[in-house]
Amino acid sequence: MIALLANPAQIGHQADGHPERPERVAAVIEAIAKSDLGLVPEPAPDAPEALIQRVHDSSYVAMLDRAAASGGGYLDPDTYITELSMVAARTAAGAVVEGVHRVLDGKAQHVLAIVRPPGHHAEHAKAMGFCLLNNIGIGLVAARDRGIRRIAVLDFDVHHGNGTQHSFESDPEVFYASTHQYPFYPGTGRAADRGTHGNVLNLPLPAGTSDRAFLGAWEKKIGPAVDIFRPELLLVSAGFDAHEDDQLAGLEVTTNGYRELARMIKGWSIAHSGGRSVWALEGGYNLKALGDSVVACLEVLHHQATDGGGRVDSQADRG
Ligand SMILES: [Zn+2]
Numbered sequence: 219m220i221a222l223l224a225n226p227a228q229i230g231h232q233a234d235g236h237p238e239r240p241e242r243v244a245a246v247i248e249a250i251a252k253s254d255l256g257l258v259p260e261p262a263p264d265a266p267e268a269l270i271q272r273v274h275d276s277s278y279v280a281m282l283d284r285a286a287a288s289g290g291g292y293l294d295p296d297t298y299i300t301e302l303s304m305v306a307a308r309t310a311a312g313a314v315v316e317g318v319h320r321v322l323d324g325k326a327q328h329v330l331a332i333v334r335p336p337g338h339h340a341e342h343a344k345a346m347g348f349c350l351l352n353n354i355g356i357g358l359v360a361a362r363d364r365g366i367r368r369i370a371v372l373d374f375d376v377h378h379g380n381g382t383q384h385s386f387e388s389d390p391e392v393f394y395a396s397t398h399q400y401p402f403y404p405g406t407g408r409a410a411d412r413g414t415h416g417n418v419l420n421l422p423l424p425a426g427t428s429d430r431a432f433l434g435a436w437e438k439k440i441g442p443a444v445d446i447f448r449p450e451l452l453l454v455s456a457g458f459d460a461h462e463d464d465q466l467a468g469l470e471v472t473t474n475g476y477r478e479l480a481r482m483i484k485g486w487s488i489a490h491s492g493g494r495s496v497w498a499l500e501g502g503y504n505l506k507a508l509g510d511s512v513v514a515c516l517e518v519l520h521h522q523a524t525d526g527g528g529r530v531d532s533q534a535d536r537g
Contacts, residue, residue: 220520223247223316223328225261225309226451228334230302237503238348246332249509257515259332262313269352272477273355273385282355293345307335307350314357317496319361322364325358328519329496336500338379345479347404352381353498361451367391370449375457375500376467378407390415393438393447397421399469419443425468427476452495458502458511476511480518
């Protein structure tokens with residue numbers, strides 16, 4: 219079973235002419251509605267404040283709240299905040315937290331949080347790259363509180379998730395893996411950066427990289443590392459801005475490429491994590507490519523969840 223969680227408050231987080239806009243989530247929800255998936259997103263609650271402050275400095279969160287209360291503006295040249303942005307950000311993180319609870323309670327095998335603002339650039343005390351709160355990181359600490367130790371964060375957004383790496387690179391029980399265009403924003407994510415315990419795997423890709431090399435990186439480099447790490451839970455920073463039609467970046471991944479990647483991630487979840495994964499939307503700025511790619515991934519996850527129950531159990535035992 220798949221659950222979709224959304225944060226309707228995302229609509230209050232918008233700035234004139236900015237590519238990170240409410241229409242992104244609307245396009246995803248519309249593409250799902252037009253598909254044969256039969257899935258409807260449910261609204262998510264706020265993330266508990268205590269979880270937010272395990273990932274972010276309390277004075278940083280207070281600064282964001284003050285900036286919102288005073289009418290908002292730009293925190294850096296890329297990253298805006300509005301009066302309503304913190305409601306959006308708290309429910310975006312809350313969707314990932316709720317998704318973690320759903321899979322750990324056995325109420326869903328896979329969850330997608332269709333949320334914005336995105337999160338993977340947000341550091342412990344710094345907003346950047348359109349991100350205010352690190353949604354996937356806040357979900358990660360929620361899983362820790364449920365007794366889950368080894369957690370893999372798989373980040374296929376075209377940009378390196380500097381915020382997630384920054385917050386967890388010293389934690390030997392977190393494995394962070396990322397493919398990203400390089401050199402490119404935010405400038406981090408060199409292959410030589412392996413984390414304090416070898417628990418980070420960055421696979422920088424040059425502009426123009428297409429499905430073959432992109433999927434090869436996941437299959438031949440990240441897959442074996444996931445097998446060694448044996449995560450109890452997979453968290454996925456699902457950005458779709460590596461798509462060939464995305465206007466913000468220069469990788470050439472196709473919709474079918476994302477479908478193949480979803481098959482791999484599904485397989486790793488079955489092998490190691492009891493068939494469980496929680497995905498959070500990150501980037502993706504071409505509305506059609508974004509909607510189509512999300513549907514392609516959900517078709518893979520949904521097919522497994524409805525047709526593969528017995529196989530999930532037997533393979534999880536072997537894993
Ligand atoms: Zn991105």
